[in-house]
Amino acid sequence: MKRFKHFDASTIEEAVKLLDTYENSSYVIAGGSDLMGCLKDNLWMEFPEAIINIKTIPALNTITVEKDGLHIGALVTLTEIAECESVKKTWAGLAEAARRTASPILRNMGTIAGNICQENRCWYYRYPNKIGGSIDCVRKGGKRCLAVPGDHRFHSIFGAVSKCIAVNPSDTAPALVALNAVVTTTKRQIPIDEFFSAENGAGSTILDRNEIVTKIFVPTPVENAKSSFIKIAYRKSVDFALVNCSASLSYSDGKVTEARICLNGVHNNPRRCQDAEALLIGKELTEETAQLAAEAAVADAKPLFQNLYKVQLAKTSVLDALIGCAK
Structure with a gap:
């Protein structure tokens, strides 16, 4: 790892000022479970000059339940979310997503903000700048996505974004999407x-x-x-998801009045299944309607040869997530 300057920010204002001072050559660190790996592997084309630690800023690690909803500080750990009784009772999908993320040690370190801000996963993009040098895929200034003609077993089944088929790896992201969350930043x-x-x-x-x-x-x-939240991975929570899915349903008189379904690990961004959601509105949630919604969720999938299996995993994940929301 190359040398860099390290700052312990005492306020949000100080952290922002340091980011401005070092412009495009600085990063924020909280839990560090993703950032440290990127630094050790010399992942980026330009190594950062400064790292700003925000763990030293008070009041960013609180989790409170108020009348309007759940307020989660950026530094709240995944373990704290997974073990919070109020979250498990009212926002079960989020609690389960946090519980299924990584390993206990990483959940103790990793923060909710870090989990949704981590970089996309692809072994070409993430290949360390060590033996053989960096692999210049399209995300690192190359001309094409190397996974398309190469090894794309774990990549997008819904096409590319800016030529890239790397997938978003977050477990909490689909749960937050299903629950219609709002992210507050220093700007907006x-x-x-x-x-x-x-x-x-x-x-x-x-x-x-x-x-x-x-x-x-x-x-x-x-x-x-x-x-609810469903995750399919090789080694349960330890591995990144092959596919994960979260759903949130509201009912009136036994029929679905509102539905939000989100798949992840299948595209560059967490993917709302809006056709599947629309199919459920006004209907009772039965195994038949859940199956139809699951099929609608993957109807426009564009898998490649090696990741064709993920289409069925995605369909099953949506089905299981919906059944998990049954009354």
Whole structure:
């Protein structure tokens, strides 16, 4: 690892000022579970000059339940979310997503903001700049996505974004999308549906380089609403998901009045299944309607030869997530 300057910020304002001072050559660190790997592997084309630690900023690690919903500080760990009784009771999909992320040690370190801000996964993009040198895929300034003609077993089944078929790896992202969360930053409030953007080259969100997530808000669900989360991985929670899915359904008189379904691990960005959602509205949630919705969720899939299997995994994940929301 190359040398860099390290700063312990005492306030959000100080952290933003340091990011401005070092412009495009600095990163924020909280839990560090993704950032440290990137630094050790010399992942980026330009190594950062400064790392700004925000763990030293008070009041970013609180989780509170208020009348309007759940307020989660950016530094709240995945373990704290997974073990919070209020979250498990009212926002079950999010609690389960946090519980299924990585290993216990990483959940103790990793923060909710870090989990949704981590970079997309692809072994060509993530290949360390060591033996043989860096692999210049399209996300690192190359001319094409090397996974398309190469090894794409774990890549997007819904086509490419800016030629890239790397997938978003977050487990909590689909749960937050299903629960209609809002991300608060040092600059603005961002509906979770607008937060992710693989179009930003190496980044995976719409955040500016000097913009920091400070809080995530999850609204209180209406009465009779239920949420769930499903993850399929080689080694349960330890591995990144092959496919994961979260759903949230609201009911009135036994029929679905609102539905939000999100798949992840299948595309550059977490993917709302809006055709599947529309199919459920006004209907009772039966195994038949859940199956039809699952099929609609993958109807426009464009898998390659090696990841064709993920279409069935995605369909099954949507089906299981919907059944998990049954009254």
